[in-house]
Amino acid sequence: MPFEPKEPQKEIKYSEMRIYTDEELNNYTEEELKNFKIKHDIPDLEELEKGPWPSFVSDAKQGALHRRKLADDRMLIDRDVIEDMLGQLQVSFDEGETHWKHGGIVGVFGYGGGVIGRYSDLPEKYPSIAHFHTIRVNQPASKFYNTDFLRTVCDMWEYRGSGLMNLHGSTGDMVLLGTTTEQLEPIFFELTHELGQDIGGSGSNLRTPSCCIGKARCEYALYDTQALCYELTQYYQDELHRPAFPYKFKFKFDGCPNGCVASIARSDMSFIGTWRDDIRIDQEAVKAYVAGEYVPNAGAHAGRDWGKFDIQKEVIDLCPSKCMAYEDGELKIDNKECVRCMHCINVMPRALKPGKDTGVSILLGAKAPILEGAQMATLIVPFMKAEPPYDNIKEFIEKVWEFWMEEGKNRERLGELMQRFGLPKFLEIIGVPPAPHMVKTPRENPYIFWKEEDVPGGWSRDIKDYRARHKR
Amino acid sequence: MEDIKKAIVEFAESSKKTKFYFKDIEKAVQKVIPDAKMREIKKACTALINDGTLIYFSTGSSTMYGLKGRGMTEDPE
Ligand code: SF4
Ligand code: SF4
Numbered sequence: 001m002p003f004e005p006k007e008p009q010k011e012i013k014y015s016e017m018r019i020y021t022d023e024e025l026n027n028y029t030e031e032e033l034k035n036f037k038i039k040h041d042i043p044d045l046e047e048l049e050k051g052p053w054p055s056f057v058s059d060a061k062q063g064a065l066h067r068r069k070l071a072d073d074r075m076l077i078d079r080d081v082i083e084d085m086l087g088q089l090q091v092s093f094d095e096g097e098t099h100w101k102h103g104g105i106v107g108v109f110g111y112g113g114g115v116i117g118r119y120s121d122l123p124e125k126y127p128s129i130a131h132f133h134t135i136r137v138n139q140p141a142s143k144f145y146n147t148d149f150l151r152t153v154c155d156m157w158e159y160r161g162s163g164l165m166n167l168h169g170s171t172g173d174m175v176l177l178g179t180t181t182e183q184l185e186p187i188f189f190e191l192t193h194e195l196g197q198d199i200g201g202s203g204s205n206l207r208t209p210s211c212c213i214g215k216a217r218c219e220y221a222l223y224d225t226q227a228l229c230y231e232l233t234q235y236y237q238d239e240l241h242r243p244a245f246p247y248k249f250k251f252k253f254d255g256c257p258n259g260c261v262a263s264i265a266r267s268d269m270s271f272i273g274t275w276r277d278d279i280r281i282d283q284e285a286v287k288a289y290v291a292g293e294y295v296p297n298a299g300a301h302a303g304r305d306w307g308k309f310d311i312q313k314e315v316i317d318l319c320p321s322k323c324m325a326y327e328d329g330e331l332k333i334d335n336k337e338c339v340r341c342m343h344c345i346n347v348m349p350r351a352l353k354p355g356k357d358t359g360v361s362i363l364l365g366a367k368a369p370i371l372e373g374a375q376m377a378t379l380i381v382p383f384m385k386a387e388p389p390y391d392n393i394k395e396f397i398e399k400v401w402e403f404w405m406e407e408g409k410n411r412e413r414l415g416e417l418m419q420r421f422g423l424p425k426f427l428e429i430i431g432v433p434p435a436p437h438m439v440k441t442p443r444e445n446p447y448i449f450w451k452e453e454d455v456p457g458g459w460s461r462d463i464k465d466y467r468a469r470h471k472r
Numbered sequence: 473m474e475d476i477k478k479a480i481v482e483f484a485e486s487s488k489k490t491k492f493y494f495k496d497i498e499k500a501v502q503k504v505i506p507d508a509k510m511r512e513i514k515k516a517c518t519a520l521i522n523d524g525t526l527i528y529f530s531t532g533s534s535t536m537y538g539l540k541g542r543g544m545t546e547d548p549e
Contacts, residue, residue, distance in 0.1 A: 103531035116532040203535030243535035244494040
């Protein structure tokens with residue numbers, strides 16, 4: 001199905017919105033960069049430049065030199081922001097303490113998220129970063145950008161902010177680092193009104209949803225991650241921009257169990273593509289892999305000689321549920337034991353494909369270790385269809401939110417609330433029947449207990465009948 | 473809606489604190505108006521934000537509400 005935007009898309013005239021010329025963007029030479037010293041001594045930061053990886057210190061120095069050479073009227077906040085940011089960071093290295101103050105009432109009108117107030121607590125020494133607020137920009141599904149768009153955002157940010165940005169850490173958003181309070185509304189206007197670009201989530205709200213590349217490029221995608229991500233982002237705009245949750249809440253969407261956005265570890269509600277029917281096997285292609293005609297793993301590990309492909313050693317023996325066999329030139333899979341780990345499919349993609357009855361598994365409660373320890377998500381919905389308009393998924397989401405908003409304490413993540421209530425109680429509240437899939441080792445884990453109403457006859461017994469058979 | 477807005481403002485004015493979690497506002501409103509629904513209270517908060525009576529305060533990870541001009545300054549302390 002072709003993409004249907006929710007709102008009419010106006011044509012964006014990027015060329016009219018660009019600010020800098022190519023000469024202004026490339027305004028220093030390699031030689032100048034080599035000899036460039038920022039105005040503060042930063043010996044420890046310069047140590048970081050010596051390692052084998054690209055260093056943010058080197059990147060920041062390029063930004064600092066670039067700003068030094070721009071004309072005065074070509075930027076709206078202090079020229080020295082990057083140099084002062086590095087200078088203050090060196091102080092933190094010296095003292096082992098941060099000098100950023102958290103929080104504040106900065107924001108843009110009507111939105112409770114997307115702008116994060118940050119202030120220096122050494123404003124006399126580093127005046128240009130007295131205010132150094134962060135703006136989160138809602139990334140497009142799968143992070144596909146038009147380069148004109150990126151250049152325009154970069155120009156705007158150089159002009160109205162520090163020019164420093166980081167693209168796509170764990171939050172997903174494009175993160176613009178460092179501007180003053182006065183610049184927030186103009187930036188918001190330019191992003192939303194000129195570029196058709198919303199800002200993302202922060203604080204106690206729905207955070208910017210993010211998805212894997214999905215059907216756009218990946219044949220493994222078992223549902224349209226981009227479509228679901230876009231739909232829920234649009235449908236839950238109020239939750240995204242007007243925070244009223246007990247704490248943050250994240251959705252992430254993986255098209256298959258390979259989990260390229262690691263939703264299982266990084267989101268309160270993780271959607272992972274899966275299938276209900278059998279893995280499709282092309283026996284001829286299996287034979288071709290065994291004969292060495294096709295490279296295993298689509299050549300992904302071809303950098304070194306691993307010897308001849310051994311289907312027993314590399315596939316059958318590594319199946320986590322030991323449900324495969326290769327006998328007399330035929331591959332067999334006991335599908336009811338398969339846990340959809342994707343291993344066999346990843347190794348032999350030309351021979352094996354997931355089934356055709358596809359949908360999502362929904363897992364809840366992953367989080368980073370801020371309060372309690374870090375936690376992976378727990379499988380709650382083993383299978384659900386994932387097709388527009390996704391009413392079944394929305395209904396489930398709202399049931400979970402209702403419970404969390406009712407019972408969750410201030411700053412309690414969904415995963416912590418689930419732990420506090422216990423899985424059996426939680427399942428009962430959201431109306432999902434217990435299933436062995438929810439328990440890691442179902443035969444050993446007494447996670448799910450029988451209740452009296454689940455047992456024919458309940459707990460009571462006829463004592464006379466019992467005594468007839470058992471001496472006192 | 474108007475009585476919920478009134479209850480929110482009264483709570484915010486009378487409290488010793490200057491910043492409130494949504495949950496605290498919800499509880500305070502339900503004390504005065506027991507059948508007020510969470511969604512209605514949220515809508516009332518949004519209306520008060522939009523008319524400038526309330527403002528958001530955010531640390532980046534969690535968000536609170538406060539009365540504009542009452543103990544809430546741009547300075548995070
Ligand atoms: S999670 Fe699966 S579907 Fe999505 S990009 Fe990765 S391999 Fe492809
Ligand atoms: S997907 Fe994983 S569990 Fe299923 S048959 Fe293949 S290797 Fe085994």
